[in-house]
Amino acid sequence: MSNTENTNQFNKMKIGLIDADLIGQKQHNFPNLALMKISGYFKNNGYETELIHYDEINPNCLFQKYFDKVFISKVFTNTKIPENILKLDFVEFGGTGFFYDKSPNLPDEIEHHFPDYNLYNNWIKEKIRKGKKEDYFKYYTDFSIGFTTRGCFRQCEFCVNRNEKKVYPHSPLSEFIDKNRKKICLLDDNILGCGKYWEQIFKELQATKKPFQYKQGMDIRILSEKKAKILAESKYEGDYIFAFDNIKDKNLIEKKLQLFKKYMPTTVPKLYVFCAFDRNNIWNDQFWYNDLIDIFERLKLLMQYKSLPYLMRFEKWDKNNFKFIYTLLSSWCNCPAIFKKMSFRQHCGNNKYIIRFEKQYPEIALKYFDMKFGEIY
Ligand code: SF4
Numbered sequence: 001m002s003n004t005e006n007t008n009q010f011n012k013m014k015i016g017l018i019d020a021d022l023i024g025q026k027q028h029n030f031p032n033l034a035l036m037k038i039s040g041y042f043k044n045n046g047y048e049t050e051l052i053h054y055d056e057i058n059p060n061c062l063f064q065k066y067f068d069k070v071f072i073s074k075v076f077t078n079t080k081i082p083e084n085i086l087k088l089d090f091v092e093f094g095g096t097g098f099f100y101d102k103s104p105n106l107p108d109e110i111e112h113h114f115p116d117y118n119l120y121n122n123w124i125k126e127k128i129r130k131g132k133k134e135d136y137f138k139y140y141t142d143f144s145i146g147f148t149t150r151g152c153f154r155q156c157e158f159c160v161n162r163n164e165k166k167v168y169p170h171s172p173l174s175e176f177i178d179k180n181r182k183k184i185c186l187l188d189d190n191i192l193g194c195g196k197y198w199e200q201i202f203k204e205l206q207a208t209k210k211p212f213q214y215k216q217g218m219d220i221r222i223l224s225e226k227k228a229k230i231l232a233e234s235k236y237e238g239d240y241i242f243a244f245d246n247i248k249d250k251n252l253i254e255k256k257l258q259l260f261k262k263y264m265p266t267t268v269p270k271l272y273v274f275c276a277f278d279r280n281n282i283w284n285d286q287f288w289y290n291d292l293i294d295i296f297e298r299l300k301l302l303m304q305y306k307s308l309p310y311l312m313r314f315e316k317w318d319k320n321n322f323k324f325i326y327t328l329l330s331s332w333c334n335c336p337a338i339f340k341k342m343s344f345r346q347h348c349g350n351n352k353y354i355i356r357f358e359k360q361y362p363e364i365a366l367k368y369f370d371m372k373f374g375e376i377y
Pocket residue numbers: 152153154155156159160161162189190219243
């Protein structure tokens with residue numbers, strides 16, 4: 001049956017939805033909010049919607065089904081898509097994975113529509129039947145998901161928000177909170193930077209009595225006494241996540257970690273440690289050498305304040321002779337159980353690349369390889 005023949009005219013119109021990251025990324029386990037909103041909108045307007053795979057619209061595939069329209073969304077730029085699919089006339093595609101900072105917004109009536117939290121149900125059932133643990137799907141089943149604010153004022157050159165100039169309120173909680181879901185996941189880019197609204201938003205979140213989290217990280221550089229107090233009083237879900245993107249902020253971040261610990265002395269915050277991005281766009285050997293030192297310096301400060309790192313590598317991280325170190329740093333930093341117990345040297349064991357690196361750069365190894373979480377003062 002051809003997709004161009006409308007043999008479906010007496011039935012409900014059918015919309016196919018493809019979550020490209022779900023298909024193309026190995027470790028991906030987060031629902032696509034845009035697709036859930038599209039699904040919610042079309043269902044509300046009398047259409048049938050279904051989460052599908054490329055095969056189901058591929059003209060060369062036996063399993064091809066009929067759809068009036070198909071939407072493909074992706075968040076990650078490195079997610080691969082079969083080229084021929086995007087050329088089909090009933091297919092529309094969007095998301096930061098396709099257009100990065102130039103990604104068009106969804107029309108308002110869809111962007112502000114209640115998400116269809118049932119979109120992934122069949123896919124989840126099938127995965128569980130094949131042996132995946134239910135807990136793996138917690139973001140699909142337990143969380144209401146949305147943006148209380150959007151935008152940022154920092155304009156970091158590597159960020160998808162680099163064209164934004166401010167933080168502004170986006171969705172009221174009623175727009176996306178499902179009363180049957182136990183928890184709330186917020187995807188805001190810089191909630192603490194939302195001028196006079198951040199406090200009101202936190203108060204409304206607290207009033208739901210549900211645990212909530214700001215999953216994309218918060219801007220610790222603008223943490224204040226009032227903000228730290230409200231965070232401490234909140235029913236926060238999971239780690240308090242912040243960002244430590246630039247070594248230049250070291251002194252400021254140190255003060256803010258002290259402030260955080262004043263209100264939450266036993267809580268271990270997590271900070272994204274962005275690396276492998278040359279702000280001068282030169283990418284020579286000296287940059288990579290300095291970048292490693294920048295990373296270790298940030299890790300040192302985090303260890304000192306009993307805070308965890310999460311290493312975020314810019315896409316060029318493997319375009320240099322140190323790529324093995326970035327891999328080892330990532331496996332060390334991004335596993336809290338290892339990072340809390342072992343120094344970098346212990347984590348690497350007798351790795352031949354590390355032994356060679358130490359001979360070449362003894363000053364780095366001497367200064368940083370034996371640092372341990374909680375043992376730096
Ligand atoms: S502070 Fe964060 S969200 Fe804002 S522009 Fe920089 S990286 Fe993006």
